[in-house]
Amino acid sequence: MIAFDKEQRVIVTGASSGIGEGIALLLNKLGASVIGIGRSRERLEAMKAKCARPENAFLELKDLTDDIGGLPEYVKSLKEKYGKFHGLALCAGIAALKPLQLLPLEETKRRFDINYFSPLFLAKGFADRRVNNGKGSSIVAISSAAAARGDKGMAAYAGSKAALSASMKSTSRELAVGGVRVNVLSPSDIKTPMTMNEDLTDLRKDREALYPLGFGEVEDVACFAAYLLSDRAKWLTSQNYTVDCGCGVI
Numbered sequence: 412m413i414a415f416d417k418e419q420r421v422i423v424t425g426a427s428s429g430i431g432e433g434i435a436l437l438l439n440k441l442g443a444s445v446i447g448i449g450r451s452r453e454r455l456e457a458m459k460a461k462c463a464r465p466e467n468a469f470l471e472l473k474d475l476t477d478d479i480g481g482l483p484e485y486v487k488s489l490k491e492k493y494g495k496f497h498g499l500a501l502c503a504g505i506a507a508l509k510p511l512q513l514l515p516l517e518e519t520k521r522r523f524d525i526n527y528f529s530p531l532f533l534a535k536g537f538a539d540r541r542v543n544n545g546k547g548s549s550i551v552a553i554s555s556a557a558a559a560r561g562d563k564g565m566a567a568y569a570g571s572k573a574a575l576s577a578s579m580k581s582t583s584r585e586l587a588v589g590g591v592r593v594n595v596l597s598p599s600d601i602k603t604p605m606t607m608n609e610d611l612t613d614l615r616k617d618r619e620a621l622y623p624l625g626f627g628e629v630e631d632v633a634c635f636a637a638y639l640l641s642d643r644a645k646w647l648t649s650q651n652y653t654v655d656c657g658c659g660v661i
């Protein structure tokens with residue numbers, strides 16, 4: 412049985428949609444206090460309205476690319492507001508299919524800002540011993556199976572996620588001395604607003620045909636993330652788990 416108590420506070424980025432929302436809702440249901448970060452007040456409030464324990468759900472409006480260098484201080488300011496943190500779930504991210512020949516530099520940098528630099532500097536803030544609960548604290552970063560698989564049209568996205576996975580591995584070694592665990596989940600296609608938008612309908616049919624069990628559900632990632640953030644996973648760190656059904660999309 413995975414359970415948390417309300418003193419176990421977990422920051423969840425991307426809590427306003429898709430995988431981040433699913434993780435926030437599950438952690439809240441399992442007893443944790445959740446600090447959900449997103450840009451859309453409306454979507455964050457909709458997430459809170461679905462919470463099993465809304466009194467343990469707190470919302471923070473923030474564009475995580477506005478001042479990336481200031482994110483460690485931002486995390487410390489959240490600690491002053493809420494108390495020390497048990498966990499950090501790094502879910503905010505953007506994807507877009509774009510062949511290399513059509514890929515502008517600025518757009519590539521924007522992907523890296525939200526998919527790589529922002530989670531790295533949030534982790535830097537969380538890593539401060541004055542911010543986390545020490546032994547038993549945990550970071551889970553949502554990378555992507557695309558990082559290792561190299562799907563066509565994903566040079567920028569896959570690169571940003573590969574960088575995230577690599578940096579989290581390095582971070583895990585640094586934080587192990589303080590008892591803080593760091594793991595990565597690398598899902599294949601999961602049904603969320605990112606993958607289910609109408610523009611992708613044709614592409615989606617082709618891709619889903621390559622998935623032996625179809626696209627995944629948010630719960631498939633959320634359950635794994637909740638386990639990794641829980642004390643049940645006390646021995647697991649420095650791992651990158653693929654969340655997938657054996658698909659071979661390229």
Ligand SMILES: NC(=O)c1ccc[n+]([C@@H]2O[C@H](COP(=O)([O-])OP(=O)(O)OC[C@H]3O[C@@H](n4cnc5c(N)ncnc54)[C@H](OP(=O)(O)O)[C@@H]3O)[C@@H](O)[C@H]2O)c1
Nearest residue numbers: 425427428429430449450451474475503504600601603605
């Ligand atoms: N869905 C998949 O198939 C899949 C597969 C592998 C990996 N992933 C990864 O899983 C994570 C979640 O994806 P998803 O499918 O759940 O996507 P989603 O439904 O589009 O949700 C993306 C989330 O990221 C937040 N976000 C984006 N840019 C932000 C910014 N600048 N500042 C703050 N928050 C920002 C959004 O906040 P607002 O709503 O407030 O804008 C939203 O909550 C991403 O990192 C994605 O790369 C997804």
